[in-house]
Amino acid sequence: MSELVRLYRYKELLGGRRAVPAGELQSALEISRATFKRDIAKLRDQLKMPIRFDKERGGYVMDIAHADSSELPGLWFSPQEILALVTIQQLLAQLEPGILGPKLRPLQERLSDLMSRHGLTAGDVARRIRLVHAGKRQLHPAHFESVAAGTLGRKRLRVRHFNRQTGETLDRVISPQRLVHYRDNWYVDAWCHLREGLRSFSVDALTQVDVMEEGALEIEPGRLDEHLGGGYGIFGGAATAVARLRFTPERARWVRREQWHPNQQAWDEADGSYVLEVPYADDREILGDILRFGDDVEVVEPQGLRVKVRQALVEAAGRYV
Incomplete structure (x- = not known):
């Protein structure tokens, strides 16, 4: 038994309410008295485990009141x-x-x-530990601070928003509801007073942000989740379609363990392929996710999404003629 595993076992053995005699601990851990003494000293002095010997009860106990805040290095972190x-x-x-x-x-x-x-x-x-960031966009620190201040302080924001889809820049007043960190980028879910509806804005697309004195319009959490949480990815809206995707047996080894949507359905087929059903409202993000798998995935339905994927692949292939 390695030292790391042995030290882990001490907390299991001492996790109850009874006092455990030294001999019983040594027997359970299959160690000598000298090793036992070294272990107890290390647990107490270096790892700050609240272990003590209770003379009246004739054994070692762990102080339950402090046990939850005293853990072994790294071992107790999920x-x-x-x-x-x-x-x-x-x-x-x-x-x-x-x-x-x-x-x-x-x-x-x-x-x-x-x-x-x-x-x-x-x-x-x-x-x-190394975190790899992919697709992270740079945002203006002052703009993020203002968005955070308005969101937490429940104030409206006057923003200038660049719409990357249309290329337009519009001045808007929004009531921020919550900040969202998604795929290495920050978004703010908000009520847009210009469009009179819920929208999700990428913070890096805000070229100007001012916190207003007027309080933010409050949106009931259930309504917020229903509108912005029902779609696929960052795009809001109640789901209006379900994409059925069939992945090749080779690619299924990876995709089978992925969650694309909280309400997805999936199953394996006899030939080893993997079928995934994902609800969506706006097809822009799911279209991009499908295309990154190339010929390892087929859109079975709906027909409209299938046509869009085919057109995108044909146009992409045309660039390499």
């Missing part, structure tokens, strides 16, 4: 928690000093302290 810590670190590093500067330093210090108490340092994590 993959999601590790990713969250590293992501927060990177976000803070990217936002400071351009955004919120001094206000973020105490948070960075508290995060570093939390990680150090778990036997991790920012430098160690940075060396051992």
Whole structure:
């Protein structure tokens, strides 16, 4: 049994309410008395585990009141928690000093302290975990700060928005509802007073942002989720169609473990291919995701999406004649 696994076992053995005698611990872990003493010293002094010997009960116990905040280095972090810590670190590093500067330093210090108490340092994590950003667009720090201030402060925003689809720039007043971090970019879900409807705006597409004194129009969370969460990807709107995609057996090995939409349906076919059904409202993003798989995927239905994919592939092939 490795030392790491053995140290992990101590918390399991001492996780109950009864006191565990030293002999019982040594037997369960198959270690000598000398190794047991070294383990206890390391758990207490280096890893700050709240283990103590209870004379009255004749065994070792763990102080339950402090056990949840004392963990072994890295071992007690789930993959999601590790990713969250590293992501927060990177976000803070990217936002400071351009955004919120001094206000973020105490948070960075508290995060570093939390990680150090778990036997991790920012430098160690940075060396051992690498986050790869793909398609990340640069945003103006001051604009992000204003959008965040309006969203959290419940104030309307006067913005100048560049629509990449049409090439137009329009002045709008929006009531921000929430910030969204999606595929390495920031968006703000908001009520657009110009269009009188819910929209999702890419923060990097805002060329001017001013926080207004007027309070933001509040949208009921259920309505917000129904409108902006029912579509595919960042595009809002209640789903109006379902794309049925068939992936080749080779590509299925990857796609089978992916979630494209919370309400997707999927199954394997006899030949090893994988069929995925995904609801969508706006086909722009799902069209791009389909095209990146090339000939490893076929749009079975709807016919309109199938035609669009075919046209895009024909036009792409025409560029290489």
